[in-house]
Amino acid sequence: MKKMYTLPAAFLASSLLLTGCAGFQTGNSNDSATENEDGKVVLDFWTFWGSEIRRPVIEKIITDFNESQDEIEVQHTYLPWGDIWTKELAAIAAGDPPDVVINDINTTALRGEQNQAMNLAEFLSEDDISGQFYPELWDATLYEGDSYGIPFNTDTRVLFYNKDAFEEAGLDPEQPPATWDELEEYAAKLDVKNGDDYERIGFYPLWGINYDVWMLNANGHNFINGDNEVLIDTETNLETLEWLKGWKDKYGDDVINSYKAQIDSQQGNPFFNGSLGMYVSAPTFYTQIRDYADDLNFGVAKLPEMEPGNGHTSWGGGFVAEIPAGASNPEASYEFIKYLTGAEAQEYWAVQNFDNVANIEAAENAAESDEFTEDGTMVYSMATEYMRDTLLTPVPVSAPDFMGSVNPKIDEVFLGSKTPKQALEEAQADVESLVEKNTRE
Numbered sequence: 001m002k003k004m005y006t007l008p009a010a011f012l013a014s015s016l017l018l019t020g021c022a023g024f025q026t027g028n029s030n031d032s033a034t035e036n037e038d039g040k041v042v043l044d045f046w047t048f049w050g051s052e053i054r055r056p057v058i059e060k061i062i063t064d065f066n067e068s069q070d071e072i073e074v075q076h077t078y079l080p081w082g083d084i085w086t087k088e089l090a091a092i093a094a095g096d097p098p099d100v101v102i103n104d105i106n107t108t109a110l111r112g113e114q115n116q117a118m119n120l121a122e123f124l125s126e127d128d129i130s131g132q133f134y135p136e137l138w139d140a141t142l143y144e145g146d147s148y149g150i151p152f153n154t155d156t157r158v159l160f161y162n163k164d165a166f167e168e169a170g171l172d173p174e175q176p177p178a179t180w181d182e183l184e185e186y187a188a189k190l191d192v193k194n195g196d197d198y199e200r201i202g203f204y205p206l207w208g209i210n211y212d213v214w215m216l217n218a219n220g221h222n223f224i225n226g227d228n229e230v231l232i233d234t235e236t237n238l239e240t241l242e243w244l245k246g247w248k249d250k251y252g253d254d255v256i257n258s259y260k261a262q263i264d265s266q267q268g269n270p271f272f273n274g275s276l277g278m279y280v281s282a283p284t285f286y287t288q289i290r291d292y293a294d295d296l297n298f299g300v301a302k303l304p305e306m307e308p309g310n311g312h313t314s315w316g317g318g319f320v321a322e323i324p325a326g327a328s329n330p331e332a333s334y335e336f337i338k339y340l341t342g343a344e345a346q347e348y349w350a351v352q353n354f355d356n357v358a359n360i361e362a363a364e365n366a367a368e369s370d371e372f373t374e375d376g377t378m379v380y381s382m383a384t385e386y387m388r389d390t391l392l393t394p395v396p397v398s399a400p401d402f403m404g405s406v407n408p409k410i411d412e413v414f415l416g417s418k419t420p421k422q423a424l425e426e427a428q429a430d431v432e433s434l435v436e437k438n439t440r441e
Helices: 006-022 054-068 084-093 105-113 121-126 135-140 163-168 180-190 211-219 235-264 285-292 330-340 343-353 360-367 374-389 403-415 420-440
Strands: 041-047 072-078 100-104 150-154 158-162 192-194 197-200 278-281 298-301 318-322
Touching: 041 084, 041 330, 054 072, 054 330, 054 343, 072 330, 084 100, 100 105, 100 330, 105 135, 105 318, 121 330, 135 150, 150 330, 158 163, 158 374, 163 180, 180 278, 211 235, 211 403, 235 403, 235 420, 285 374, 298 374, 318 330, 343 360, 360 374, 403 420
Parallel strands: 041 072, 041 100
Antiparallel strands: 100 318, 150 318, 158 278, 158 298, 192 197
16 A cells, blocks of 8 residues: 555656756647548556456447447557656657656645646636546646646555454444544454464554555645645644654554555455454555455444544545646547547446546446445445545645655654654754745746
8 A cells, every 4th residue: 555645756756857958848749540440539548457357348339339439549658657657758758748648646746837738728718527526536627726637546545354253352334433442442452462463463554555644634735735735743643643653652663564554465454364354555455355365254334433522533635637748639539529428338347447537427326236245345335425525735845855855754653763753843844945936946
């Protein structure tokens, strides 16, 4: 499971090398679009979906689109996750970008600011499709009020819990923990020790998600708000960091690292054999349960709130379909994107991949699909409902790489070389300086 801000940092590492060139590529760079022998406009569509599960699904959607009209032919180009966006930026700089690309939703505004993605205002002024998507997702695509990508898929984070372990510990399997206090209480009851060794751990909050998701859960807002105000060194974040450090001190590095190694193996996840009572992950974790522990008796719930009335806020990411700056036929590209993000294609993607989609109608239809198992329907319905409490964290244009200043400070807390207060104060000062520098320039 990636850190909340890991992807934008990776994106920026390649972006900064090419921004000087890519920033000048606006409008259409080619004189004419490529046409096939039938006179159809040929679009090159780049994705990182090359697995034996996802590739056939996206290619079926492409085939359906190609057969639905006689003016456009979309061709799929698969590029590995580690290469696709570096190569896209190089192609933009060279004046030969793909026509449509799947890209990270939380960095959409940054690509708009850097003229790496096309402003879609012209199309949306005539064909406003914004209402089809979850508002939080749509807002993440905006830079200075205009959209630079159309939301495709998304996710959230939920609490999976072992119902049999709950019963064994004297807990009601239909009443998952609702607050952080209850989470600690339940975890303690679920813990099973044999001497110094744990046979079962009730819960550890830094498996599956990172500290920043818990801070978002507690605060209900990002580290930098829309007014460029830095909100890192706050009382709530301090309380959260001290709470997380308490869990680490309770179990110790040896136990935590041993369990983490099992979690990283995927099919050996200790949640599957009952040696981990509760676990936070994306809803797609259900597919691992289905494949590796299909007889597991489990439930799913929203993240517990910090205290009653605080809110069960979760974090989500996702991807957009966008037209790179300089694409040769943006009109045809937009027509394909509309199909790709429309209800029919989105529902097909959702059901076949057990994936949360951005189109509201498609998500709600998928939640009622009879193609899911009973457990699958339970998880998917929860995830769809939870979108109302799920926040994205768009990378602020004023400080796009700010988490590179924050993460090392927080890491030192868990290494024992800084107090939570010291780490937050230093991170606050560093990010404030970064914002001031970038906004001054």
